[in-house]
Amino acid sequence: MRILLYNPDNGVTRNFMPHLWMFLLQALTPPGHEVVLIDGNAQPMDEAGIARFVREQNIGLVGIGAMTRMIAKAYRMADAIRAVGVPVVMGGPHVTEEADEALGRNGGPRHADAVALGEADETWPRIVADAERGHLKDVYAPVDAFGQESKPSLKEYPAIPWDKINLTQFNLVPNVLKRSLQRIAEGWGTFRIIPMESGRGCPYGCEFCTVTGFFGDSIRFRTNESVVNELLLLKARAKSEGGQIAVFFIDDNFAINIKRTKSLLRDIIAAGAQVHWVAQISANLLRDEELVDLIAASGGKWVFIGMESIDPTNLADVNKGFNKPGEYAAVLQRLAARNVYAITSFIFGMDNDTVGVAERTLKEIRTWPAGLPIFGLLTPLPATPLYKRLEAAGRLTRPKHWQEFIPFAMAHTPLKMTIAEAHAEVREGWANAYSPEAMAQAVDSLRDKPLGYRINIFIARMCFRGIYFPQMGPLAWLKLVYQNRRTISSLVKEGFATWRGRPSSPQPVAGETLQTGVGAT
Ligand code: B12
Numbered sequence: 001m002r003i004l005l006y007n008p009d010n011g012v013t014r015n016f017m018p019h020l021w022m023f024l025l026q027a028l029t030p031p032g033h034e035v036v037l038i039d040g041n042a043q044p045m046d047e048a049g050i051a052r053f054v055r056e057q058n059i060g061l062v063g064i065g066a067m068t069r070m071i072a073k074a075y076r077m078a079d080a081i082r083a084v085g086v087p088v089v090m091g092g093p094h095v096t097e098e099a100d101e102a103l104g105r106n107g108g109p110r111h112a113d114a115v116a117l118g119e120a121d122e123t124w125p126r127i128v129a130d131a132e133r134g135h136l137k138d139v140y141a142p143v144d145a146f147g148q149e150s151k152p153s154l155k156e157y158p159a160i161p162w163d164k165i166n167l168t169q170f171n172l173v174p175n176v177l178k179r180s181l182q183r184i185a186e187g188w189g190t191f192r193i194i195p196m197e198s199g200r201g202c203p204y205g206c207e208f209c210t211v212t213g214f215f216g217d218s219i220r221f222r223t224n225e226s227v228v229n230e231l232l233l234l235k236a237r238a239k240s241e242g243g244q245i246a247v248f249f250i251d252d253n254f255a256i257n258i259k260r261t262k263s264l265l266r267d268i269i270a271a272g273a274q275v276h277w278v279a280q281i282s283a284n285l286l287r288d289e290e291l292v293d294l295i296a297a298s299g300g301k302w303v304f305i306g307m308e309s310i311d312p313t314n315l316a317d318v319n320k321g322f323n324k325p326g327e328y329a330a331v332l333q334r335l336a337a338r339n340v341y342a343i344t345s346f347i348f349g350m351d352n353d354t355v356g357v358a359e360r361t362l363k364e365i366r367t368w369p370a371g372l373p374i375f376g377l378l379t380p381l382p383a384t385p386l387y388k389r390l391e392a393a394g395r396l397t398r399p400k401h402w403q404e405f406i407p408f409a410m411a412h413t414p415l416k417m418t419i420a421e422a423h424a425e426v427r428e429g430w431a432n433a434y435s436p437e438a439m440a441q442a443v444d445s446l447r448d449k450p451l452g453y454r455i456n457i458f459i460a461r462m463c464f465r466g467i468y469f470p471q472m473g474p475l476a477w478l479k480l481v482y483q484n485r486r487t488i489s490s491l492v493k494e495g496f497a498t499w500r501g502r503p504s505s506p507q508p509v510a511g512e513t514l515q516t517g518v519g520a521t
């Protein structure tokens with residue numbers, strides 16, 4: 001049977017990274033089937049396109065996975081596929097919580113022939129077998145022979161054949177530049193960010209988060225050996241292609257067991273398996289100097305930190321009191337001292353937020369080492385404790401917000417400001433953190449570092465800005481380049497000087513803007 005695994009686009013940005021579930025289920029598919037992957041972020045498709053594809057390619061089963069924000073698109077695509085007679089099974093966090101919606105049991109239309117609840121590592125082979133016999137069940141739950149919930153241990157993790165998988169759709173280097181960039185240094189003809197997990201689960205139970213409910217609070221890890229082997233495979237592939245690879249450890253909290261993380265990082269170093277990597281780690285776990293040393297030595301470049309708020313009352317409200325705003329600066333400095341930088345994530349619209357929260361947060365951020373701040377709104381995702389609390393209090397303004405997804409729009413009323421005010425705060429956060437002046441300031445704050453670091457932060461910031469400000473077409477990019485022309489020309493000049501062998505003292509970037517700049521780091 002030919003199986004299509006499809007992940008819908010998020011409708012806002014081009015995702016920088018493919019979704020792991022597709023590769024994992026492909027690797028877990030019993031022999032004798034062919035699995036085709038399409039990520040809508042990299043290969044946009046509409047309803048007619050996918051219906052044509054499944055017919056022409058003789059697809060016998062389609063698996064669709066989606067987060068809440070993509071579910072409306074996922075349902076539309078599923079409807080189009082089912083209309084041409086091909087069965088659809090859906091999985092992932094949204095349908096796990098809203099299975100009745102996907103199966104049309106709550107009064108709405110049916111979108112899926114079957115739903116896989118929770119982690120599908122062990123149910124997927126059963127689903128494929130049932131589909132082949134034409135006997136799909138409505139619901140597949142991860143339970144053992146006694147009907148008890150069973151979670152994959154991850155000790156027997158499948159080897160994802162990264163050396164053979166066709167990754168063309170996930171190359172971040174534009175086609176026109178591929179050839180020339182292939183010749184630079186060790187080669188930049190391809191650049192891919194690959195998702196990898198080393199473990200699952202987070203016991204912290206933050207109120208707005210799906211993870212503790214979905215993966216459970218039992219934390220499970222792969223063996224160090226299987227992670228190291230996967231890294232070595234990816235490294236070898238990048239080398240053979242004259243390209244680059246970076247890994248995103250998608251674990252919810254990569255250092256949740258510090259002892260284990262240290263042992264993994266030591267094994268990565270010992271095996272020479274270092275690649276540049278990014279991981280999500282909560283701020284409280286980054287107090288450990290030895291851990292941060294190992295992060296840097298094993299290739300860690302960026303750490304995603306869910307800071308959420310600089311207000312302890314807000315943090316306590318969402319059960320994230322383990323975050324201590326007073327130590328954010330020290331954590332970021334500890335990382336920056338090892339050339340590791342942070343993606344700092346903030347949520348506005350929390351119950352203790354008032355007008356001015358963006359500026360108060362930006363003021364703090366400006367005192368920290370340069371990084372990549374991101375701003376979002378408190379969102380009641382289905383089945384989270386937050387959803388239940390707001391629903392019980394009658395505060396949900398769009399209880400089924402996912403049915404008509406609107407990016408950066410609240411679905412409930414905050415307590416101390418209006419929805420419109422919360423939206424304005426998010427806009428102010430993005431506009432100020434990614435203004436040409438702030439970009440110049442970030443680049444300049446790294447003036448004592450080699451040029452590569454400054455180019456890196458500049459490019460990363462240009463891309464991150466796109467999470468909020470649509471910059472999909474060439475025109476949008478040209479405008480952005482024009483706005484940041486001073487910083488760019490300064491980086492280019494310095495690059496030329498370095499290339500021609502002249503020792504160049506790092507130049508202040510965009511001198512005048514610095515004087516009016518956004519604060520000092
Ligand atoms: C990596 C990641 C991202 C990446 C992007 C995704 C990517 N390219 O991989 C980044 C960092 C960009 C990201 C961003 C966001 N993310 Co995110 N992300 C994750 C994270 C940490 C890992 C995902 C993953 O690969 N997990 C490992 C795989 C193996 O698990 P899985 O995807 O759930 O798949 C298993 C099952 O669900 C099932 N399954 C999944 N799909 C399918 C399909 C079929 C057919 C079947 C049978 C089974 C099946 O089988 C798999 C194996 O067991 C998860 C948390 C988590 N631990 O899952 C959050 C998570 C998915 N993200 C979440 C959210 C909310 C977001 C954001 C909206 C946050 C924000 N406010 O901006 C953004 C928006 C993303 C976008 N642009 O659309 C939520 C989603 C909750 C929900 N109900 O939708 C999660 C669960 C975290 C949370 N805090 O609650 N994210």
Ligand code: SF4
Nearest residue numbers: 202204205206209252
């Ligand atoms: S620490 Fe992160 S992954 Fe864990 S519950 Fe909180 S938000 Fe979710």
